[in-house]
Amino acid sequence: MTRVASKAMALTIVFAMSGLAAAARADGPGGDACAANLTPDGKAIYAVTVAANPTPETLRSVVERETRSLAMADKIGRGDARENAVAAGKCVEIGLQ
Numbered sequence: 001m002t003r004v005a006s007k008a009m010a011l012t013i014v015f016a017m018s019g020l021a022a023a024a025r026a027d028g029p030g031g032d033a034c035a036a037n038l039t040p041d042g043k044a045i046y047a048v049t050v051a052a053n054p055t056p057e058t059l060r061s062v063v064e065r066e067t068r069s070l071a072m073a074d075k076i077g078r079g080d081a082r083e084n085a086v087a088a089g090k091c092v093e094i095g096l097q
Helices: 003-023 029-035 040-051 059-072 081-096
Strands: none
Touching (some): 029 081, 040 059, 040 081
């Protein structure tokens, strides 16, 4: 492989990877629009989950971890935490698409 072809291939890989990283962001406009309809606790879960940059594969565990953390710190109500986490997780999932 020539030196020019090698550099071109390296640039192609870099651009492809940066595109994948941008596509994997959880704060897409669909997710934000969905989150606007959440309860205040749901919005808090959504915000910290998006900040954690989950992937589709890690979404559930990230939502669970972040919700538990907020509930244990008394930043969200524990009684409705599960319902709010499910709703927030669906919004994050929409943002990942």
